[in-house]
Amino acid sequence: MTAARIGWALLAAIAAFGILGPLLAGDPLRQDLSATLQGPGAVHPLGTDQFGRDMLARLTHATRLSLGFAAVAAVAAAVPGIALGLIAAWRGGIVERALVSLADAVMALPGLLLVVLFAAFAPGEFLPLYLGLSLALWVEYFRLTRGVAASLLARPAVEAARLFGFGPWHVLRHHLLPELAPMLVTLLAFSAAAAVTAISALAFVGIGLRPPTPEWGSMMTELLPYHAEAPLQVLLPGLLLALTVLGLQLVAGARR
Amino acid sequence: MSDLVLDGVTVDGPQGRIVHPTSLTLRPGVPLALLGETGSGKSLLMQAVMGTLPPRLSAGGSVRLDGTDLLRLDAAARRALWGRRIAMLPQEPWAALDPLMRAEAQVAEVPRFLNRAPWAEARRRAGEALAALGLARGERRYPFQLSGGMCQRVALAATRVAGAGVLLADEPTKGLDTALRDGVTALLRAEAEAGRILLAITHDVAVARGLGGEVGVMLEGEVVESGPAAAVLAAPRHAYTRRLLAAEPAAWAPWPRAETGGVLVEGRGLAKRFGAQRLFEGVDVALRAGGRVALFGPSGSGKSTLGNLLLGLLRPDAGEVRRAPGLVAPFVQKLYQDPVAAFAPRRTVGQAIEAVVARHRLDARATTRWMEALRLSPGLLARRPDEVSGGELQRFALLRAMLPGPRVLFADEPTSRLDPVTQQEVMDRLRDALAASGAALLLVTHDRDIAGKAAKDVLALGG
Numbered sequence: 001m002t003a004a005r006i007g008w009a010l011l012a013a014i015a016a017f018g019i020l021g022p023l024l025a026g027d028p029l030r031q032d033l034s035a036t037l038q039g040p041g042a043v044h045p046l047g048t049d050q051f052g053r054d055m056l057a058r059l060t061h062a063t064r065l066s067l068g069f070a071a072v073a074a075v076a077a078a079v080p081g082i083a084l085g086l087i088a089a090w091r092g093g094i095v096e097r098a099l100v101s102l103a104d105a106v107m108a109l110p111g112l113l114l115v116v117l118f119a120a121f122a123p124g125e126f127l128p129l130y131l132g133l134s135l136a137l138w139v140e141y142f143r144l145t146r147g148v149a150a151s152l153l154a155r156p157a158v159e160a161a162r163l164f165g166f167g168p169w170h171v172l173r174h175h176l177l178p179e180l181a182p183m184l185v186t187l188l189a190f191s192a193a194a195a196v197t198a199i200s201a202l203a204f205v206g207i208g209l210r211p212p213t214p215e216w217g218s219m220m221t222e223l224l225p226y227h228a229e230a231p232l233q234v235l236l237p238g239l240l241l242a243l244t245v246l247g248l249q250l251v252a253g254a255r256r
Numbered sequence: 257m258s259d260l261v262l263d264g265v266t267v268d269g270p271q272g273r274i275v276h277p278t279s280l281t282l283r284p285g286v287p288l289a290l291l292g293e294t295g296s297g298k299s300l301l302m303q304a305v306m307g308t309l310p311p312r313l314s315a316g317g318s319v320r321l322d323g324t325d326l327l328r329l330d331a332a333a334r335r336a337l338w339g340r341r342i343a344m345l346p347q348e349p350w351a352a353l354d355p356l357m358r359a360e361a362q363v364a365e366v367p368r369f370l371n372r373a374p375w376a377e378a379r380r381r382a383g384e385a386l387a388a389l390g391l392a393r394g395e396r397r398y399p400f401q402l403s404g405g406m407c408q409r410v411a412l413a414a415t416r417v418a419g420a421g422v423l424l425a426d427e428p429t430k431g432l433d434t435a436l437r438d439g440v441t442a443l444l445r446a447e448a449e450a451g452r453i454l455l456a457i458t459h460d461v462a463v464a465r466g467l468g469g470e471v472g473v474m475l476e477g478e479v480v481e482s483g484p485a486a487a488v489l490a491a492p493r494h495a496y497t498r499r500l501l502a503a504e505p506a507a508w509a510p511w512p513r514a515e516t517g518g519v520l521v522e523g524r525g526l527a528k529r530f531g532a533q534r535l536f537e538g539v540d541v542a543l544r545a546g547g548r549v550a551l552f553g554p555s556g557s558g559k560s561t562l563g564n565l566l567l568g569l570l571r572p573d574a575g576e577v578r579r580a581p582g583l584v585a586p587f588v589q590k591l592y593q594d595p596v597a598a599f600a601p602r603r604t605v606g607q608a609i610e611a612v613v614a615r616h617r618l619d620a621r622a623t624t625r626w627m628e629a630l631r632l633s634p635g636l637l638a639r640r641p642d643e644v645s646g647g648e649l650q651r652f653a654l655l656r657a658m659l660p661g662p663r664v665l666f667a668d669e670p671t672s673r674l675d676p677v678t679q680q681e682v683m684d685r686l687r688d689a690l691a692a693s694g695a696a697l698l699l700v701t702h703d704r705d706i707a708g709k710a711a712k713d714v715l716a717l718g719g
Contacts, residue, residue, distance in 0.1 A: 156592040157600055159569065160653075163585045164612050164660065174611075178602045 021060025081141025557718025
């Protein structure tokens with residue numbers, strides 16, 4: 001359980017940084033070309049980037065963006081995945097076979113490729129990123145939900161509930177969700193980590209969000225040429241990304 | 257081979273003493289059956305002898321075999337005895353065997369790894385061990401190709417092929433039908449007669465009787481009565497032993513005759529198969545209002561499946577089922593073999609019952625009346641299914657099933673997981689509940705005696 005506590009502490013600290021930071025720090029877009037690539041100091045606690053923008057302000061905004069994105073993307077994948085998994089387990093037969101085939105087909109494609117495909121249609125927009133990630137990540141929720149729900153539905157307790165005249169909602173609320181919830185929370189943490197990594201990876205190679213939006217991946221790309229003059233500035237976005245993913249993995253891993 | 261002597265053996269746990277000082281002498285050739293209910297400490301006593309007590313429990317006293325006190329040996333030295341000197345027969349052998357290994361290979365592993373015999377010799381010894389148990393033709397087969405009784409023999413062969421002279425059997429007949437149970441009992445008796453020491457734990461008086469030899473009766477961590485099986489079982493002195501004997505289904509009073517009405521459910525020419533396995537064919541059965549029909553047969557004979565066909569939970573491959581108009585849920589109800597699995601695990605028993613009352617807008621006083629009739633204490637309502645004893649939970653399941661006023665109750669092996677005394681209690685309450693409600697009973701059981709006592713119409717399936 002210590003691992004989970006460390007994970008929660010990490011996430012809490014990063015979330016506080018992302019939520020409270022933007023209120024306290026300055027404008028992440030204001031340039032000051034007379035003070036580029038400065039080290040940490042009184043005015044700029046974490047220094048400035050190649051356009052003289054405040055690193056602290058940019059990092060807090062980037063953190064807020066990544067956390068919000070991860071949460072929305074994970075939910076956008078979870079909702080259709082869980083719903084389709086429940087439908088497949090409940091209906092069985094041809095519905096189940098069709099959904100399983102669809103899931104297998106999606107699994108055959110690399111997830112990041114799907115996101116790139118969607119991002120190419122509307123560069124710099126959030127919606128295609130959510131759509132792409134949802135399409136890539138729903139399969140995990142579908143497979144878990146379907147497998148667990150199928151075995152739960154085969155239990156005598158569910159047959160008994162039907163003999164007492166209870167409908168699908170009762171079975172869902174009292175027999176399926178209480179058993180599924182802990183596993184789904186674990187999966188949420190894992191897919192949030194996947195979403196955080198995906199958006200940074202895309203921004204790093206120049207797809208997805210565009211400058212000057214502060215984002216960990218694009219900050220790393222922009223600052224990479226200046227690694228010799230400003231090593232701290234290159235390191236910080238990567239460090240935040242790594243800590244966030246670590247926190248999510250620790251929380252998810254301990255719940256299994 | 258010397259005697260196995262238990263002298264003042266105790267088992268202590270974090271909450272205090274669980275098994276009080278127990279002294280028993282096991283002699284080669286004389287089987288000892290320990291009788292007792294779940295929680296009487298009989299399994300812990302056996303684990304103390306074997307050296308497999310759970311980590312937080314500790315054993316005291318002494319267990320002497322060939323001049324050595326087993327309790328004084330360290331874990332590695334005790335492990336060295338397993339299989340070679342002392343062996344434990346697995347409880348459900350079809351679950352204990354490796355499904356992907358042929359019978360002979362499973363048995364041959366034991367001499368190969370325990371006695372370090374070369375493979376050729378290990379195979380030869382395995383073949384001999386299987387042949388000695390009448391399984392020479394089954395040695396090339398996989399467990400799924402063997403019957404339950406044959407699996408039991410393979411497990412027994414594997415248990416003693418390394419030369420163990422002391423056999424411990426923990427509930428060797430649990431979940432077995434009558435024929436299989438008697439077969440296993442005879443098998444174990446033959447092991448003892450071959451000069452081995454045998455300690456068997458059971459809650460089935462018939463097993464103790466079948467083994468002959470000695471019997472010990474355990475209650476709350478103490479052996480309250482012991483002696484030759486014939487004497488103890490013929491003239492029990494302790495009150496608990498008498499209750500145990502009276503709880504044997506063969507000793508029950510037959511259920512009173514029931515007034516029956518028109519036919520509620522009728523099946524004609526029913527057939528069902530699962531894959532290549534044919535369960536039954538051409539079965540005719542009819543259940544009248546207020547009547548009682550028992551489906552009796554060994555495990556795997558399809559008796560539960562037949563019950564589900566009659567209730568409309570499954571469809572027959574051939575034949576037809578006719579049900580009286582309006583005979584649908586909730587007027588057909590079912591009791592399950594494992595009551596814990598019949599309740600949602602995270603809700604209390606009270607919540608489960610309350611949900612049924614609310615769903616059918618029933619009078620809440622009905623619950624109270626049934627609780628009294630079934631002798632259930634209201635304090636149990638706040639507990640979860642796994643926090644209530646098996647007998648109590650099965651009575652709660654009966655209560656819940658009775659609430660909507662069913663016309664047919666399908667009881668699918670309702671007591672096969674319960675101790676004899678508890679089994680009798682549950683069956684008595686079931687009898688009373690049926691008499692009070694007028695519901696018809698479809699009873700599935702593997703116990704011929706229970707089938708005969710509860711119903712006049714007994715339909716035997718399989719075998």
